[in-house]
Amino acid sequence: MINKICCIGAGYVGGPTMAVIAQKCPEIQVTVVDINETRIARWNDEDVNNIPIYEPGLVDVVRETRGRNLFFSTEVDKAIEEAEMIFISVNTPTKTYGVGKGMAADLKYIELCARQIARVAKTDKIVVEKSTLPVRTARAIKDILDNTGNGVKYQILSNPEFLAEGTAVEDLHAPDRVLIGGDTQTEEGRNAMQALVDVYAHWVPKGQILTTNVWSSELSKLTANAFLAQRVSSINSLSELCEVTEADVDEVAKAIGMDSRIGPKFLKSSVGFGGSCFQKDILNLVYIAKSYGLDEVADYWEQVIIMNDHQKARFASKLISTLYNTVSGKKIAFLGWAFKKDTNDTRESAAIYVADILLSEQAKLSVYDPKVQEHQIYFDLDYLATRSEEENKNGVTVTNDPYESCKDAHAIAVLTEWDEFKDLDWQRIYDNMLKPAFVFDGRRLLDGDQLKNIGFSYHTIGK
Numbered sequence: 001m002i003n004k005i006c007c008i009g010a011g012y013v014g015g016p017t018m019a020v021i022a023q024k025c026p027e028i029q030v031t032v033v034d035i036n037e038t039r040i041a042r043w044n045d046e047d048v049n050n051i052p053i054y055e056p057g058l059v060d061v062v063r064e065t066r067g068r069n070l071f072f073s074t075e076v077d078k079a080i081e082e083a084e085m086i087f088i089s090v091n092t093p094t095k096t097y098g099v100g101k102g103m104a105a106d107l108k109y110i111e112l113c114a115r116q117i118a119r120v121a122k123t124d125k126i127v128v129e130k131s132t133l134p135v136r137t138a139r140a141i142k143d144i145l146d147n148t149g150n151g152v153k154y155q156i157l158s159n160p161e162f163l164a165e166g167t168a169v170e171d172l173h174a175p176d177r178v179l180i181g182g183d184t185q186t187e188e189g190r191n192a193m194q195a196l197v198d199v200y201a202h203w204v205p206k207g208q209i210l211t212t213n214v215w216s217s218e219l220s221k222l223t224a225n226a227f228l229a230q231r232v233s234s235i236n237s238l239s240e241l242c243e244v245t246e247a248d249v250d251e252v253a254k255a256i257g258m259d260s261r262i263g264p265k266f267l268k269s270s271v272g273f274g275g276s277c278f279q280k281d282i283l284n285l286v287y288i289a290k291s292y293g294l295d296e297v298a299d300y301w302e303q304v305i306i307m308n309d310h311q312k313a314r315f316a317s318k319l320i321s322t323l324y325n326t327v328s329g330k331k332i333a334f335l336g337w338a339f340k341k342d343t344n345d346t347r348e349s350a351a352i353y354v355a356d357i358l359l360s361e362q363a364k365l366s367v368y369d370p371k372v373q374e375h376q377i378y379f380d381l382d383y384l385a386t387r388s389e390e391e392n393k394n395g396v397t398v399t400n401d402p403y404e405s406c407k408d409a410h411a412i413a414v415l416t417e418w419d420e421f422k423d424l425d426w427q428r429i430y431d432n433m434l435k436p437a438f439v440f441d442g443r444r445l446l447d448g449d450q451l452k453n454i455g456f457s458y459h460t461i462g463k
């Protein structure tokens with residue numbers, strides 16, 4: 001029986017996941033710790049609406065559990081010491097230096113956690129990999145714990161998270177499956193797995209809790225993301241073919257999706273997938289395959305990224321060529337900056353890359369996103385280091401009013417599929433734009449016929 005859980009990392013995964021565990025297991029005390037003091041302060045903000053992550057339904061779960069059996073703290077050592085089960089949910093970004101730069105996962109934060117656990121723990125612990133990790137990372141974690149620890153016993157489990165942002169709470173409440181990998185060969189290993197099964201069994205039907213060996217579990221997470229991203233790149237590759245053949249990519253997607261072997265989900269053509277994980281995890285898979293000398297496997301999966309980069313670039317190129325081959329000095333309105341709707345997360349958002357190309361062509365951008373804050377938009381552009389911070393400031397304005405954003409614009413680019421964009425007063429927008437008024441719908445979100453009737457020159461993906 002687990003009484004106390006600690007989770008290291010209070011981010012998009014650690015926060016919501018632990019909030020739901022606390023909600024469903026009221027007898028377990030759950031403490032989420034992070035070194036980022038600002039983030040923890042926001043999780044503890046008196047006004048629950050100020051928690052650092054926007055996810056539909058999350059505020060309600062936090063309101064119910066915070067202070068009851070869910071706690072947020074910067075006291076990492078204390079939480080580690082007290083807990084019987086420790087989740088590691090820290091970031092595992094793509095390496096930006098040294099061997100594997102631009103491809104391999106940077107495991108320095110994971111290693112720091114392992115070393116901290118080893119230093120602090122005085123009683124046996126179950127350590128759960130919640131972060132997405134390269135296959136065989138559990139071996140490294142175990143080595144560190146066993147060789148630098150205080151002689152206490154550790155069991156390492158892999159329990160990858162499959163939630164998607166924007167639907168995190170829904171996904172956590174009713175997951176398709178929960179995957180738990182562990183040492184199936186020993187009794188201690190099986191007991192540890194059972195302890196985690198018992199946590200999830202509070203609300204997840206037993207048949208949906210899958211136990212495997214630890215390597216299968218680690219690899220399944222990378223594989224799931226690779227398969228999902230591959231579907232998006234596959235349909236996006238065909239969107240380009242649709243544009244030159246008068247086929248309609250949504251009609252093609254519907255036609256193939258009705259085949260039960262293919263299925264209808266994840267076939268929405270777009271300006272390209274974003275998010276913190278698809279690209280990072282595929283690059284990681286490619287790197288792992290290469291490191292085992294499996295070049296054909298690596299090349300196969302790398303193509304998913306190549307196609308995604310192409311989709312973002314060609315969206316920008318089409319906008320430029322349609323605007324008579326120049327956007328220099330022209331105001332372009334961006335509707336949306338987040339990588340998908342219902343999240344304030346902008347990591348790897350297609351909007352950033354499209355903006356970067358247009359700024360290099362001297363466009364003047366005016367961005368509106370209902371949940372993304374101004375400083376984040378400048379941060380994302382500055383992070384690319386294509387131009388100076390001052391140049392980004394000069395090239396981009398951020399507004400909190402979509403009508404203001406579109407006023408006097410030559411063109412509008414829809415980069416995120418926020419529902420509210422469908423309900424804007426498009427006649428009013430049209431009246432206040434320069435003519436011809438162009439709309440480039442990177443999400444196939446808007447009613448193209450309605451916009452054309454108003455007078456817009458409407459362009460979308462895959463049609």
Ligand SMILES: NC(=O)C1=CN([C@@H]2O[C@H](COP(=O)(O)OP(=O)(O)OC[C@H]3O[C@@H](n4cnc5c(N)ncnc54)[C@H](O)[C@@H]3O)[C@@H](O)[C@H]2O)C=CC1
Nearest residue numbers: 009010011012013034035036089090091092109131132161
């Ligand atoms: N964002 C998502 O939707 C999903 C992410 N994942 C995986 O989950 C992991 C975490 O992702 P996110 O939550 O998005 O990252 P995040 O960047 O939002 O959160 C990670 C947190 O860990 C903290 N941290 C780093 N090192 C620490 C240390 N030594 N001690 C205490 N805190 C530390 C950071 O300050 C940060 O707040 C990644 O491996 C990611 O691939 C998996 C499924 C979904």
Ligand SMILES: O=C(O)[C@H]1O[C@H](OP(=O)(O)OP(=O)(O)OC[C@H]2O[C@@H](n3ccc(=O)[nH]c3=O)[C@H](O)[C@@H]2O)[C@H](O)[C@@H](O)[C@@H]1O
Nearest residue numbers: 161162163164165232266267268270273274275277339340
């Ligand atoms: O490991 C992770 O981080 C998570 O990555 C994705 O979740 P997420 O990135 O939050 O969001 P998705 O809904 O998968 O969307 C990813 C990107 O693909 C795009 N997308 C998705 C589906 C589609 O049909 N078309 C499309 O362009 C979205 O707009 C978005 O930019 C997976 O769906 C989760 O299962 C996984 O846990």
